[in-house]
Amino acid sequence: MIERRIQSGVGPKTGHKNEKGVGCLNIIVCIKQVPSTSNVEVDPVTGVLRRDGIKSKMNPYDLFALEQAFLLREQYGGTVAALSMGPNQAMDVLYEALYMGADSAVLASDRRFAGADVLATSYTLAQCVRKMGKYDLIVCGKQTTDGDTGQVGPEMAEWLEIPHACNAISIESFSEGAFTVKVNMDHSIYTLKIEAPCLITVDKDVNTPRLPSYLRRKRAGNAQISVWSMDDLADQAESHYGLSGSPTQVERIFPPEAHDDRECFKGSGEELADRLYSLLRQKKRI
Numbered sequence: 001m002i003e004r005r006i007q008s009g010v011g012p013k014t015g016h017k018n019e020k021g022v023g024c025l026n027i028i029v030c031i032k033q034v035p036s037t038s039n040v041e042v043d044p045v046t047g048v049l050r051r052d053g054i055k056s057k058m059n060p061y062d063l064f065a066l067e068q069a070f071l072l073r074e075q076y077g078g079t080v081a082a083l084s085m086g087p088n089q090a091m092d093v094l095y096e097a098l099y100m101g102a103d104s105a106v107l108a109s110d111r112r113f114a115g116a117d118v119l120a121t122s123y124t125l126a127q128c129v130r131k132m133g134k135y136d137l138i139v140c141g142k143q144t145t146d147g148d149t150g151q152v153g154p155e156m157a158e159w160l161e162i163p164h165a166c167n168a169i170s171i172e173s174f175s176e177g178a179f180t181v182k183v184n185m186d187h188s189i190y191t192l193k194i195e196a197p198c199l200i201t202v203d204k205d206v207n208t209p210r211l212p213s214y215l216r217r218k219r220a221g222n223a224q225i226s227v228w229s230m231d232d233l234a235d236q237a238e239s240h241y242g243l244s245g246s247p248t249q250v251e252r253i254f255p256p257e258a259h260d261d262r263e264c265f266k267g268s269g270e271e272l273a274d275r276l277y278s279l280l281r282q283k284k285r286i
């Protein structure tokens with residue numbers, strides 16, 4: 001692993017000071033409800049997942065995103081707001097976030113948001129962020145366990161015109177309006193300085209997520225989740241949301257073919273090598 005230090009980010013400084021003279025952070029965490037089973041049916045006509053009635057859970061990566069936000073709030077003060085886009089049942093993951101310690105929660109839910117691809121999803125979430133007001137940091141998971149594109153975070157940052165960093169393995173500190181972040185680029189680890197407001201997507205194992213607690217649940221009491229439809233957002237052009245705002249065309253969704261044609265060879269090393277060689281020749285691999 002190579003470790004490099006680079007400067008990143010061009011966003012305006014919004015990190016304000018708390019009474020101790022250090023940063024005080026308003027953080028938004030994006031969380032998605034995903035199926036907790038791999039047996040999800042796909043509508044053969046629209047290519048859209050049938051999510052109604054199937055068991056769901058919080059996207060596992062978003063647990064790490066939430067925990068990261070709580071740790072920063074503990075260190076610097078401030079607030080953590082959870083944001084999700086999905087059907088009404090997505091309230092469950094927002095309640096879970098509140099019981100884990102989020103201060104507030106917003107659900108973007110509207111039939112007109114349905115069938116959104118990554119472009120429309122990130123646009124809708126960015127519109128919600130604009131309505132949520134001043135923020136210093138948006139934390140997303142690195143990817144989801146259903147759509148799995150890893151593109152929603154970076155695309156949101158583009159819509160909001162703020163800098164972003166992906167695959168963070170730690171957010172080390174916040175000072176002078178910038179976060180110091182370690183990101184995993186597979187072959188190397190970079191240490192970045194990224195100015196607030198910004199968006200960071202976090203890898204798993206960045207921390208150990210806390211569990212929703214009875215005490216926090218009691219404290220959260222009857223915490224209300226704000227539910228926003230398209231009518232609550234600044235841009236109300238239907239062509240920017242849901243299926244009509246989604247340029248992606250799904251031609252076909254299908255489970256990968258299972259290959260059961262296995263053969264087991266036995267023999268000496270030389271015999272096995274000969275057998276393997278003739279098999280590869282036969283299949284025109286060599």
Ligand SMILES: Cc1cc2nc3c(=O)[nH]c(=O)nc-3n(C[C@H](O)[C@H](O)[C@H](O)COP(=O)(O)OP(=O)(O)OC[C@H]3O[C@@H](n4cnc5c(N)ncnc54)[C@H](O)[C@@H]3O)c2cc1C
Nearest residue numbers: 030085115117118121140141143144147148149150151152
């Ligand atoms: C043509 C088409 C139709 C589709 N129709 C539907 C549909 O009807 N219903 C449906 O549910 N999906 C649908 N999808 C899938 C949908 O596009 C993705 O689920 C969505 O764009 C998120 O992408 P992702 O799962 O790859 O997220 P990733 O980019 O892998 O997620 C990264 C992070 O972004 C954040 N994030 C992602 N999605 C959300 C969200 N919804 N709310 C809050 N935070 C989020 C989370 O922090 C997450 O960890 C469709 C996709 C296509 C291409």
